[in-house]
Amino acid sequence: MRKVNATLSITLDGVVQGLGRPDEDTRGGFTHGGWGGKYNDDVMAAEMSKSMSNPTDMLFGRRTWTDFITVWATRIDDNPFTTRMNTATKYVCSRTLENADAWQNSILLSGDAAETVAKLVTEDGRDLTIIGSVSLVRDLHAAGLVDSYTLLIHPLTLGTGRRLFEGSAPLTEFELTGSVTTTKGVIIAHYTRL
Template sequence: MGNLVAVEFMSLDGVMQSVLSADEDREGGFDQGGWVLPYVDEVVETFMSSATAGASAMLVGRKTYEIFAATWPHADPADPAVAAMNAMPKYVVSRTLGDDLGWANSLRLGPDLSAEVARIKSATEGDIVVLGSGELLRALVALDAVDEYRLLVFPLVLGRGKRLFDEETVPSRLSLVDTKTSTSGVLIATYRPVPPQ
C-alpha cells in the first residue's frame, strides 16, 4: 500500500506560491517568487534529493507538471534524484491536459480524485510524493488522503500568496514525528495525521 506524502516548501506564514522562480506563478499579482533559493544549503538539498530519489511515484497538478516536464527530462541523468524523477510513474490531475503527456511514464488521471488516489495507493509500494501542486494538495487534504507531511518551513514572512492550508481547510490534528534544522534556518518537520477519536 502506497504512502501519500506531501513534500512542500512554505514560508513561516504558510505561503507556498512561486518558490523557485519569480515567474513560476504570478497569479493574483504575486511578485515575490524565488524566495526559496537564498536558503538552499546542503541539508535542504540532501533532504529534497532523498525525498525525490526515494519515492516510488509522483502525484502532481497541471501547473507543477508543466514546470517539471519542461525541466527534469533535460537535467543530468547521473543525478539520482533526476534519474528517479524521470523513471517513476507520474500521475497528473488536470481538466485541460490531454492523455498524450510528453514526459515519460506520465498518466493523466480521471475526474474522480478519491477513487484514483485509492487505486494508486493500492497499486504502489512506497511513497507517492506530492510536490508543489497547491490546489491539488488542498483537495487531497479535504479527502483526508495525505498520510504524511514533510514541510520545509523557511525563515521568512511573505504576507500574501497561496497557502498550503487556507480558510476552507477542515481542522485536524497532526503528530510531529521528525525534525531537522538546516544551517540557513530552514525547519524540516515531518507530521502524520492523528486519527479522529
C-alpha cells in the same frame, strides 16, 4: 494500501507560491517568486536526497507537472534528482489534459482528483509523493487522503501569495515524526497523520 506524502516549501505565514523562480507562478499578481533559492544549503540537499531515494511514485497536479517538464524532462546531467524525476512513475491529476505523453513514465488521472486518487491508493503499488501541487494537496487533504507532510518551513513572511490552507480545512491531527534545521534556518519537519 498506498500512502500519500506531500512535500512543500512554505513561509512562516503559510505561503507556498512561486518558491523556485520569479516567473514560476505569478497568479494574482504575485511578485515574490523565487523566494526559496537563497535558503538552499548542503543540509537541505542531503535531506531532500534522502527523501528522493525512497522508492515512491510521484503525484502531481497539472500545473506543477507542466512546470516540472520544463525543468526536469530534458535534463541529462547526472544527479539523483534528475534521475529520480525522470525514471519515477508520475501520476498527473487533471480535468483538462488530453494525455500525459509530454514526460516519460507519466500517467493521466482524469476527472475529480480526490476520487481518482482515492481509487489509486487502494491499488497495489508504491507510496505516492507530491511535490508542490498545492491545489491538489488541499483537495486530497480535505478528502483525508494525505498521510504525511514534509514541510520545509522558511524563515520569512511574504504577506501575499497562495497559502497551503486557504479557506477551511478539516480538523486533522498530526504527529511530528522528525525534524532537521538547516544552516540557513529552514526547519524541515516531518508530520504523520494520527
